[in-house]
Amino acid sequence: MNFDFSEDQKFLGDQARKYLSEQCTTAEVRKVLNDDGMACHESLWSGIAEMGWLGTAIPEEYGGLGLGMLELCVLAEEIGRALAPVPFSSTVYMLAEALKLGGSEAQKQALLPEIAAGKVIGAYASSEGPGAPDLSALKTTFDGNKLNGTKIPVLDGDIATHALVTAAENGGVSLVLVDLNQAGVKRTVVKTLDPTRSHAELEFTDVAGERIGEAGQAGPLIDKLMDRAAVLVAFEQTGGADRAVEMATDYAKSRYAFGRPIGGYQAIKHKLADGWVKNQVARSNAYYGAWALSTDADELPEAAAAARVAASEAFWFASKENIQTHGGMGFTWEVDCHLFYRRAKLLAVQVGSPKIWKEKLISALENKAAA
Amino acid sequence: MDFNDTPEEAAFRAEARAFLKANLPEKKQAGGRERGEEFLKRAKAWQKTKAQGGFAQITWPKAVGGRGGTPMQQVIWNQEESSFAAPTGPFQIGLGMCIPTVIAFGSDEHKKRYVPKALIGEEIWCQLFSEPAAGSDVAGLKTRAVRDGDDWVINGQKVWTTGAQFSDYGILLTRTDPSVPKHKGLTMFIVNMKDPGVEVRPIHQASGGREFNEVYFTDVRIPDSDRLGEVGAGWKVALVTLMNERLAVGGSPGPDYDEIMKFGTEMGLMSDQAFREKLADWYIQAQGYKLTKFRTQTALSRGDTPGPENSIGKILTANQLQDICNSGIELQDHYGLINDEELAPMKAIFQSSFMWAPGLRIAGGTDEILKNIIAERVLGLPQDVRVDKDIAFDQMKSG
Numbered sequence: 001m002n003f004d005f006s007e008d009q010k011f012l013g014d015q016a017r018k019y020l021s022e023q024c025t026t027a028e029v030r031k032v033l034n035d036d037g038m039a040c041h042e043s044l045w046s047g048i049a050e051m052g053w054l055g056t057a058i059p060e061e062y063g064g065l066g067l068g069m070l071e072l073c074v075l076a077e078e079i080g081r082a083l084a085p086v087p088f089s090s091t092v093y094m095l096a097e098a099l100k101l102g103g104s105e106a107q108k109q110a111l112l113p114e115i116a117a118g119k120v121i122g123a124y125a126s127s128e129g130p131g132a133p134d135l136s137a138l139k140t141t142f143d144g145n146k147l148n149g150t151k152i153p154v155l156d157g158d159i160a161t162h163a164l165v166t167a168a169e170n171g172g173v174s175l176v177l178v179d180l181n182q183a184g185v186k187r188t189v190v191k192t193l194d195p196t197r198s199h200a201e202l203e204f205t206d207v208a209g210e211r212i213g214e215a216g217q218a219g220p221l222i223d224k225l226m227d228r229a230a231v232l233v234a235f236e237q238t239g240g241a242d243r244a245v246e247m248a249t250d251y252a253k254s255r256y257a258f259g260r261p262i263g264g265y266q267a268i269k270h271k272l273a274d275g276w277v278k279n280q281v282a283r284s285n286a287y288y289g290a291w292a293l294s295t296d297a298d299e300l301p302e303a304a305a306a307a308r309v310a311a312s313e314a315f316w317f318a319s320k321e322n323i324q325t326h327g328g329m330g331f332t333w334e335v336d337c338h339l340f341y342r343r344a345k346l347l348a349v350q351v352g353s354p355k356i357w358k359e360k361l362i363s364a365l366e367n368k369a370a371a
Numbered sequence: 372m373d374f375n376d377t378p379e380e381a382a383f384r385a386e387a388r389a390f391l392k393a394n395l396p397e398k399k400q401a402g403g404r405e406r407g408e409e410f411l412k413r414a415k416a417w418q419k420t421k422a423q424g425g426f427a428q429i430t431w432p433k434a435v436g437g438r439g440g441t442p443m444q445q446v447i448w449n450q451e452e453s454s455f456a457a458p459t460g461p462f463q464i465g466l467g468m469c470i471p472t473v474i475a476f477g478s479d480e481h482k483k484r485y486v487p488k489a490l491i492g493e494e495i496w497c498q499l500f501s502e503p504a505a506g507s508d509v510a511g512l513k514t515r516a517v518r519d520g521d522d523w524v525i526n527g528q529k530v531w532t533t534g535a536q537f538s539d540y541g542i543l544l545t546r547t548d549p550s551v552p553k554h555k556g557l558t559m560f561i562v563n564m565k566d567p568g569v570e571v572r573p574i575h576q577a578s579g580g581r582e583f584n585e586v587y588f589t590d591v592r593i594p595d596s597d598r599l600g601e602v603g604a605g606w607k608v609a610l611v612t613l614m615n616e617r618l619a620v621g622g623s624p625g626p627d628y629d630e631i632m633k634f635g636t637e638m639g640l641m642s643d644q645a646f647r648e649k650l651a652d653w654y655i656q657a658q659g660y661k662l663t664k665f666r667t668q669t670a671l672s673r674g675d676t677p678g679p680e681n682s683i684g685k686i687l688t689a690n691q692l693q694d695i696c697n698s699g700i701e702l703q704d705h706y707g708l709i710n711d712e713e714l715a716p717m718k719a720i721f722q723s724s725f726m727w728a729p730g731l732r733i734a735g736g737t738d739e740i741l742k743n744i745i746a747e748r749v750l751g752l753p754q755d756v757r758v759d760k761d762i763a764f765d766q767m768k769s770g
Contacts, residue, residue: 001380001443001672002373003665070372249750264753266739269746276745277683281659288662291372306655358651365632365654366641 003287005074013074016053020082023047026336032085032196033339039159039189039198045086049118054092058100063113069228073235073290080236081243083343085196087121087156089236089350093229095122098164098175101228102213102221107177111162123160123180125151125202132356135166135173135219140204142167142176144215147207153190155350157200165202165209172216175225176209194342227304229351231289234304237311237347238282244318244340245275248325255327268325275318282307282314302368305361312348312357319344374665376447377672383444387451390424395455411537414458418492427490428466435474435482436490442671464533465489465496469542472612473561476599481561485540497538497564499529499586500609504769506531507740509544510553510606511759511769514588516545516560523547523560523598525568525591531734535571535584538564542612543593544605549765556764557605561597568592578726625692625724626717628653631699634717638702646702653695660687679748682741685731690738693728696721 005013023044032038048054057072058064065071072092079088096115099108114120126133128140128151140149147167154163165176180187186203213221249272252263262268289307292300319340323330330337348354376384395417421427422436429445431437438444452459470489473481488494505512514527525545535541541562548556562569568591573581600608632650640646663683671677699721700707709715710722732738746752759767 001376001665001668003662004669005372245750249752252752260756261753263746264755266743266755269750269752269755270739270742272750272752273742273745276750277686280663280680280683281656281687284659284662284666285655287372287666288658291374294372302654305651306658309651310655310659355648358648361651361654362641362647365650369632369636 003291005070005290009070009074012071013078016051016075016078017081019047019051020078020084024082024084026083026339029083029085029196029339036195040087040156041085044084046118048084048086048088052116054088054096054118055112055116056092058096058112058116062108063116065116069294070290072232073286073293076232076235077239079239080343080347081239083196083240083339087123087159087197089229089233090124090156090160091115091120091122093232094124094164094225095120095162097228098177098212098221098225101225102175102218103177104212107210107212120162121156121160123154123156123163123202125154125157125163126166127151127153132352133166135222138166138168138173140165140167142169142174142209142211144169145208147176147178147204147209150201150203152201153192153199154202155197155199155346157202158187158189158198163202164212165204166218166222168216170216173218173222174215175212175218175222177212178204178207178209182207192346194346196339196343197346223301226351227300228293230304230308230357231286231293231300233347233351234282234286234289234307234311237315237344238279238286240340240343240347241275241279241282241311241315241318244315244322244337244344245272245279247336247340248272248275248318248322251326262325271321271325275314275321278310278314278317282310285310301364302361305357305364308351308357309354309361312344312354315340315344316348380443380447380672383440384447384451387426387448390426391451391455391457394420394424395457398454398456410458411461414461415492417458418462418490422491431474435486441674442677443668446668446671461495461534461537462489462492464498465494465538468498468612468615469496469540471615472542472559472599472608475611476559476608477561478596481597481599485561494539495534495537497532497534497541498612499532499535499541499543499562500612501531502528503530507737509609510557511764511767512544512546512557513769514543514545515549516547516558516593518547518595519592521595522592523558523595525560525562525588525593527588529586529588530584531574532571532584532586533582535564535586536573540564541586542599543588544609546764547602547605550763551603552761553759553764553767554606555603557609558602559599559605559608560593561599562588562591562593566591576730578730625727626695626699626720627691628657628695630717630720631695634699634721635702637716640702649698653691656687656691660684660691663687679744682736682744685735686738686741689728689731692724692731696725696728700725 028041032041052065053075055064056067056075057069060066096112099111111120140151147165149167151165160180163178163180165178167174167176184205184207188201190199190201192199252268253261255262285307289303292303322340323337326335326337329335425438426448428437429440429448430442433439466489470486473485489496500509502512502514516523516525541564543560543562545558545560546556547558568589570587572585574583574585575581576583628650635641635646667677703716710719712719715722747754
């Protein structure tokens with residue numbers, strides 16, 4: 001039994017934590033929060049690129065480090081823990097992984113080295129309005145050359161250089177790679193609950209694009225891309241959830257009420273123990289997702305879904321009870337609790353809400369039972 | 372990251388499996404809670420076979436009859452044994468908790484006299500800690516031991532004693548000095564359960580069964596030589612017993628997500644959105660428990676010792692069991708009330724565990740105590756207020 005990361009992988013995580021604890025303090029995160037003109041933390045982003053993190057799981061032949069998905073999971077946890085205000089998930093989990101999964105040789109050669117070098121920022125554009133997008137009935141269309149339609153909200157849509165856009169084509173769905181720096185692309189910044197990660201509305205009018213995968217047949221590719229992203233986001237959530245419980249625990253040890261630390265009262269202790277238990281459930285499910293991801297196992301759909309739901313629940317609980325444990329202080333702008341609360345909600349919906357993933361999980365289990 | 376045995380682990384697993392195959396029938400279906408004379412006889416016979424094969428108490432040193440193996444080997448043995456129809460149960464408390472305490476604190480004579488017979492299943496042990504007024508706060512117990520010459524005279528009552536009705540010996544935590552604070556006036560003894568002053572009365576449980584007992588002590592004389600640890604050091608001795616309990620507490624037998632999914636499928640409920648969402652939650656909890664155990668086993672496999680983190684297991688499984696049973700019954704509507712195995716679906720697994728589940732959330736540490744353990748020993752939060760900490764026991768309020 002070896003259900004853990006290796007020493008090397010843990011070392012990578014430790015190094016990343018150290019780096020982010022210096023370069024990505026909550027004061028740095030707040031710069032992005034407080035400044036509407038700041039869509040992401042640019043110096044942190046270039047630092048991350050210099051460290052090679054963007055190319056962690058990109059093969060060496062395409063300019064990456066050629067490490068595996070487990071290494072990427074370890075980094076994702078640290079990114080989540082630090083609430084890093086950078087377009088890491090959009091660029092790495094979505095764009096780079098989509099290219100690795102379904103890109104042509106030319107597409108990979110053109111973009112993967114640029115991603116690894118930090119010169120390309122990705123975005124995944126699927127949502128068209130309230131509710132999960134129905135991939136069989138998208139309003140955005142692609143005719144093989146031109147893309148038309150509107151996507152809202154698109155995470156990192158205002159700073160991305162390239163977008164992956166889901167679009168209707170031939171009665172099916174296509175995944176279209178679009179260079180956003182061209183006429184016909186209109187970007188409008190959208191206000192969201194988590195201003196530390198920017199969002200935009202993207203309008204496409206006769207925009208040039210090229211498919212990743214086959215025309216109208218991108219459904220399975222998108223499913224797989226989402227399964228893989230779900231595991232990685234689950235690591236971000238697990239990292240954030242752990243830190244929220246630690247933050248609440250630290251506060252409960254030092255905040256006095258009725259003559260003793262509030263962490264000595266069972267109402268607080270048990271709440272924090274519940275948070276710790278949820279975080280373990282999330283972590284264990286995330287590890288299973290990591291295993292399935294790194295071995296490309298048949299179990300990936302259910303492993304990814306379970307990781308996703310458990311981590312969403314854990315971060316939600318940890319972030320809301322962190323505010324509660326802090327009492328009135330936790331409801332002030334100056335105390336960091338709300339940063340976790342905001343990020344927890346972003347991560348819970350950014351690659352499909354828990355409700356969607358619960359459904360995917362049960363479908364996967366049914367398929368397995370029927371097989 | 373993988374789920375494979377190391378070559379050494381694989382070799383041990385093969386050896387264990389071969390031994391089990393040669394000595395036991397394979398399990399046909401999930402076993403219920405067996406009991407009775409016949410079962411006890413089979414259990415004793417199996418324990419003897421196991422001990423002779425060198426598979427009883429794998430982690431114990433060879434000097435006391437163990438295998439001198441690793442915790443991981445014990446885990447592997449348990450996994451393998453559980454897929455056979457092995458009558459275990461009656462020895463769990465004795466070998467898991469009592470005898471390790473005897474080994475840690477007993478004299479050479481004790482070890483010679485008691486350990487081998489417990490190991491081969493000839494003698495069964497029980498643990499006598501809890502009392503009517505001392506459950507979660509077990510150090511508040513009142514059973515008195517009074518010194519009289521070379522003996523101690525015991526009077527009092529224990530409760531929730533598993534297996535007392537068929538036990539030969541027990542480890543007994545008593546109060547020897549009520550004039551000092553509660554933790555300081557306790558002393559541990561070995562007691563002969565066949566002593567005429569020991570009376571075992573089965574408890575009629577809320578579930579209807581009678582597996583646990585009350586044990587009454589009336590002027591029972593225990594020689595001072597059967598004391599474990601120093602006079603007044605009983606709490607220290609008890610902590611060793613309880614630490615071993617934490618290693619023993621595992622999953623809860625009963626229906627899990629796969630059973631209720633099977634049932635839901637039979638009932639045509641798989642198109643019910645609410646049921647599907649609950650099923651997803653149950654799957655995630657079940658996986659959370661199983662995979663957390665894998666993480667623990669990985670740590671064991673690397674030579675770590677299990678810590679207070681293991682309290683998570685029973686919190687997850689006992690609550691999940693109760694929740695699944697509740698839903699399993701409600702899905703059957705009014706018919707769900709029927710707990711007759713002949714009539715109720717799936718041999719009434721939901722109904723029978725429904726009545727056990729409340730007990731599982733209490734036995735071996737209540738949810739609340741386990742959460743305290745996590746909060747205090749894992750998260751490092753302050754201990755609860757203990758207003759009785761420095762007060763002489765006989766000055767304390769109790770009820």
